[in-house]
Amino acid sequence: MTNPGSQASGKRRILLALFLIYFMFAILLNSVGTVIMQVINNYGVDKSSASLLEGFKDLPIAIVSFLLASSMPRIGYKRAMLVALGIVAVATLAMPLLPGFATAKLLFLCVGVSFALVKVSVYSTVGLVADDRKQHAGYMNLLEGFFMVGVLSAYWIFGAFIDSASPASTSWLNVYWLLSAMCALTFLLVLSTRFDESGAAPVASQGPVQDFFEMLRLFLRPLVCVFVLTAFLYVLVEQSVGTWLPTFNNEILKLPAAMSVQVTSIYAFCLAVGRLSAGVIMRRLNWFPVMIACVLGMGATILMALPLSHGIAHDPNVGWSSAPLAAFVFPLIGLFMAPIYPGINSVMLSSLPRHQHAPMTGLLVIFSALGGTTGSMVTGYVFGRFDGQLAFYLTLVPIGLMLVGLTVFRRQVERSGAGLAPQAAGA
Template sequence: MNVKQPNISLPLKLTFLIFSMVLNCIGIVIIQLSEQKITYDKLGFLDSFKDLPNALFSLFVVNFISRFGTKKSLIFALMLVGICSLFLPFVEVFWFYKLWFAIIGACFAIGKICVYGIIRNNMTEEKSLAKTMNSVEASFMIGIFTVNTGFGWLISSQFGEYWKFGFMFISLISFITVYLFMKIKIAEPQNKSTRIFPDLSGFGKKTFILFFGVSFFIIFIEQSFNSWLPAFYKDHLKVNSFFALQASSFLALFSYTGRTITSKIIQRFPLSKYFMTCVMMIVFLLIITSVIQFYFSENARVLLFMFPIIGLFLAPLYPLINSKMIAKIDKDKINAFTSLIVIVSAVSSSINSISISILFKYQMLTYYSLYILGAVMMVSVLAYSYFKLSSNKI
């Protein structure tokens, strides 16, 4: 990783790994709590308890990070995640899951802004930044794979009733990452703002609006898979919880492969053409899955293998579009800009979770692929406009 301190790579990747596991364990929580007769409309709001604090808190944490420093802020967020995950197995009430996800969402706001800030402050060239972003974001997909596979094996074992104790593993990794951060030095930005809210001037231009629109629908698509694919497999394809989680893990594995390959080859291709090629491949695959669902429903289980392949082309989109814009942002505004990315992502995830829970509640899962395809078409239109406009200087 091309940063000033070579040993910063591991804790940065572990940070995204940890947040990936705690954010994307919601699919596991939905499956387990649905068996306790908690309805899908109630479970659909769990994402909101994660995403809305994430969005609201992100505006305040920009100057919190500026005042206390990137390293201390990251350590604080990781310690809080570790402590909360340590307590989770011992709490039985449903409201604690809401509180837990709210704390996780707020901590992720800190973590993402810090990680993006570190990368931007040490990278200048657009394609190098894209390579680094895909490399670090790839660990996010490993987190999804790890949490689905690990909890899947635990749930299906003779110790399945103790599935919540898997969160103690996440707690352990959090404390290890805190230790690694304490052992290294990180270059901190010099500006120490005393403002309550960050300076958001200049982010209302058409280029930024299009960028945030693209980001909104990419997150919308990703959450349709990451949070709800296990439940789709279980409810619509009638597979057991273990197989649903393992099949979903393959989506994460393909997504990791997509981001890793992208980080290796992106410098050979124009970012915009690479992005649009991935989008067109997703459209092609979703059309096939929709045809299977509507006209060959007796062969619907082939979707267990179709959806993971989509991850190969979906996963690079978010790092690519972020890196293209971040490379053009002034270093003193990167934290404020990242806070807006966090807000857009949180709102998108929350809206998606509530709307897709309606498909589950009314057993309309035949339209699952078409639901996602609509969002992909929005990405293609907005991304085309964005790339055309961003060829000019912001």
């Protein structure tokens, strides 16, 4: 007979491993904005070319998720996590050893491939350790909140290695020695942790090909279709802001390079606070009005902050106390963004049986990756050809479409009979 205390201890160790994996990949994934700024300064890369780094990160996520998500239960979640951590541990070592724009592309390609394996595995493992829908949603909010703590940490970790006095300095590449060591330690934790994956066992009569077509058939369901398109729009906006905010701070708000990265941490802090507190808020309120209020808040923040960014003169002595007001107002959009992604994900996943969590997460990862690439490349193009203000004003278009998507999503949830979805979203 299994000891309940031993079971609880095992669950806590699994959750610790999942949180640390997500923390690690949060740093790597969301360093792309900082790396874009640095390759522009170090290697003379233009903005449109630098924005391709987002594609090198996101397209492999989409492709690998499309090909492997449905087979992940057969591959094994723990095995996939170990492979992913091993890949990025080696790739991060290449950055200081072989500095160059090509190496940066290779790094983000490896990060993208690895994150596809990690996200499907981590989301699916949450479904295995959660006892009910309320607990599932609580873990999802904590997981995504911990992800944003990693994003927040990334700005300060990278900022500590950037030499603002010498924009052409490559001292920032030394951060990758630290990141490689962190990957290796996380690998050892996962390796020594026991995962019970029996609850995700695929249907015995099906093979990998049947699993793949089952994932595609999921997309044909109206509820799933509306969900992934809404997630696409959300990630488009989040990555547009997160990727280009350091460059916006540097070029439009005239902040020093290191400070431009560190100020962006306010955005990550707002996302972290919002996601960690989302469960408490939506435990008392229905998920749909909270989502709508958040989307409206995102639009209002943009309309309030961007007019403050015009006509700012260069000040060589600018510091935290003298920075433009826009540097502190615009990142507050993260507070309104925060509850949306974990909220709609939990509504969707908790309405499906556990063996469908991997293919459903695969679809989510595919459209999230495509949304991130689209947002970053469009914003980068407009930023380079016109200006940063117009680039961020254009995010109002997908924000408006998100209002429509959420409304249709709620109707589909009600029609599908997912009666516990409101609880799952915020409990």
